Amino acid sequence: MTEPILRVEGMSRHFQVGGLRSAGVLHASDDITFDVLPGEIVALVGESGSGKSTIARVLAGLYPPTSGRIVFEGRTLGKTSSRAVRGKMPMVFQDPFGSINPVLRVGHALQRSLRLHRPDLDSRGRLAEAVSLVEKVGLLPGEEVIRRFPHELSGGQRQRLGFAQALASRPSLILADEPVSMLDVSIRIGLLNVMRDLRSEGVSLLYITHDLASARYVADRMIVLYAGRIVEEGRTEDLITRPAHPYTRLLMATAPDPRLPLASDADVEDLGEPPRVINPGPGCRFAPRCPLAMDRCREATPEFVQITPLQRAACFAAEEST
Amino acid sequence: MRQVENLRRRLGFAVLFVTHDMSVVSHFSDRLAVMYAGEFMEIGGTRTVFDQPRHPYSLGLMDAFPSLVGARRELVGIPGNPPSLVSPPTGCLFAARCPSVTEECRLHRPELVDLDGHATRCHLVNPRRSDD
Ligand SMILES: Nc1ncnc2c1ncn2[C@@H]1O[C@H](COP(=O)(O)OP(=O)(O)O)[C@@H](O)[C@H]1O
Ligand code: SF4
Ligand code: SF4
Ligand SMILES: [Mg+2]
Numbered sequence: 001m002t003e004p005i006l007r008v009e010g011m012s013r014h015f016q017v018g019g020l021r022s023a024g025v026l027h028a029s030d031d032i033t034f035d036v037l038p039g040e041i042v043a044l045v046g047e048s049g050s051g052k053s054t055i056a057r058v059l060a061g062l063y064p065p066t067s068g069r070i071v072f073e074g075r076t077l078g079k080t081s082s083r084a085v086r087g088k089m090p091m092v093f094q095d096p097f098g099s100i101n102p103v104l105r106v107g108h109a110l111q112r113s114l115r116l117h118r119p120d121l122d123s124r125g126r127l128a129e130a131v132s133l134v135e136k137v138g139l140l141p142g143e144e145v146i147r148r149f150p151h152e153l154s155g156g157q158r159q160r161l162g163f164a165q166a167l168a169s170r171p172s173l174i175l176a177d178e179p180v181s182m183l184d185v186s187i188r189i190g191l192l193n194v195m196r197d198l199r200s201e202g203v204s205l206l207y208i209t210h211d212l213a214s215a216r217y218v219a220d221r222m223i224v225l226y227a228g229r230i231v232e233e234g235r236t237e238d239l240i241t242r243p244a245h246p247y248t249r250l251l252m253a254t255a256p257d258p259r260l261p262l263a264s265d266a267d268v269e270d271l272g273e274p275p276r277v278i279n280p281g282p283g284c285r286f287a288p289r290c291p292l293a294m295d296r297c298r299e300a301t302p303e304f305v306q307i308t309p310l311q312r313a314a315c316f317a318a319e320e321s322t
Numbered sequence: 323m324r325q326v327e328n329l330r331r332r333l334g335f336a337v338l339f340v341t342h343d344m345s346v347v348s349h350f351s352d353r354l355a356v357m358y359a360g361e362f363m364e365i366g367g368t369r370t371v372f373d374q375p376r377h378p379y380s381l382g383l384m385d386a387f388p389s390l391v392g393a394r395r396e397l398v399g400i401p402g403n404p405p406s407l408v409s410p411p412t413g414c415l416f417a418a419r420c421p422s423v424t425e426e427c428r429l430h431r432p433e434l435v436d437l438d439g440h441a442t443r444c445h446l447v448n449p450r451r452s453d454d
Contacts (some may be wrong), residue, residue, distance in 0.1 A: 217394065
């Protein structure tokens with residue numbers, strides 16, 4: 001079996017919230033376990049507030065997990081990850097200015113990180129590599145683009161630059177947190193194509209999104225989050241054609257698609273947002289919204305059941321039907 | 323409606339009202355306006371615009387949304403970028419990205435012309451009279 005690039009094992013991240021009298025512990029993510037294989041694109045999908053960014057920030061070393069462990073390229077990450085590790089697992093943010101330096105010319109910023117991460121290159125090699133990086137993400141002509149300042153680029157071009165910047169450190173895994181959600185719909189697809197093309201660079205990608213359809217478009221495998229927990233995981237096409245968890249089915253039913261007839265109000269109820277999980281008791285967190293909820297769903301937390309060797313869902317109803 | 327407006331802001335200036343909250347949209351809008359670079363490019367009945375878009379930008383948008391149904395296929399969307407709003411082009415704002423652009427499109431900004439309650443801003447859909 002191929003060794004995973006990244007293994008997340010039982011990772012939880014909690015936050016203290018509230019004042020003295022109303023203090024509580026918010027469970028932003030609980031018991032998160034998954035792998036990413038070399039060259040694989042994995043999508044982490046969930047509504048706003050489901051805990052996606054928390055997972056990304058823990059992986060990027062922005063803050064430590066409350067419990068659990070993260071194994072990256074065979075090594076357990078410590079409390080703070082070194083600059084070398086961050087270079088191997090860079091993050092592209094929703095706002096492109098999260099990953100690029102606004103005051104440096106494009107080429108200058110790229111050559112700066114090449115100096116750090118590519119000791120094998122001399123200054124001419126760095127210049128050539130900077131040109132090649134921007135061209136890889138579709139910014140053409142490269143020689144001209146590297147002379148620009150980030151503010152001279154459009155939002156879509158800046159986000160492409162975010163990926164070029166991430167590629168400069170020769171990463172094994174890029175973390176992309178909602179990288180297209182601030183972009184005009186007409187240019188989103190171009191950026192999704194850039195992400196798909198990362199496969200040919202041998203880089204893995206963790207694509208974090210609330211948009212199931214774009215996840216299907218880019219990802220080999222999907223992980224669905226609800227209220228801080230993974231509820232289902234599987235190969236993209238298996239999950240889309242045979243979702244086993246009621247929440248995945250709800251997400252699919254409410255996904256926008258201009259090609260389909262508009263759903264009537266009766267078909268689609270307001271999704272709302274996942275609850276903020278403070279001092280949770282046992283039970284399935286989806287139970288209040290689940291059409292299949294049974295008594296046992298409110299008493300115990302469902303464990304994963306294997307639907308197929310490559311698909312698992314945390315649901316009592318799925319367990320009873322397998 | 324404020325929620326829709328918030329979504330429009332959040333999604334950017336060119337918005338086909340496709341949100342994960344389709345029920346809100348269909349509730350508040352039976353008409354749909356497609357905007358590009360700050361101008362209405364097409365306005366019509368929501369279902370009509372989805373099913374029979376007339377403006378090249380709307381047509382391109384339909385090919386810019388990945389879908390959960392059908393086979394997974396490569397999409398190209400609309401290559402290029404929206405024009406600068408500081409110094410917008412003289413002619414059609416979509417000309418630089420339009421697959422059907424003609425010389426006339428670059429020279430004259432098209433008007434929004436309403437035919438049968440479905441309005442479009444495009445020379446291709448509404449040819450200019452030669453005596454204009
Ligand atoms: N630093 C923090 N302090 C307190 N609560 C937080 C913090 N970061 C995230 N949360 C909470 O954790 C939950 C998950 O947030 P987040 O990971 O940002 O979700 P997503 O990215 O899926 O929208 C939310 O309820 C959010 O309010
Ligand atoms: S465990 Fe119960 S409440 Fe939770 S998703 Fe399954 S059926 Fe619904
Ligand atoms: S006016 Fe011309 S450039 Fe503008 S959308 Fe119509 S065909 Fe395209
Ligand atoms: Mg987030």
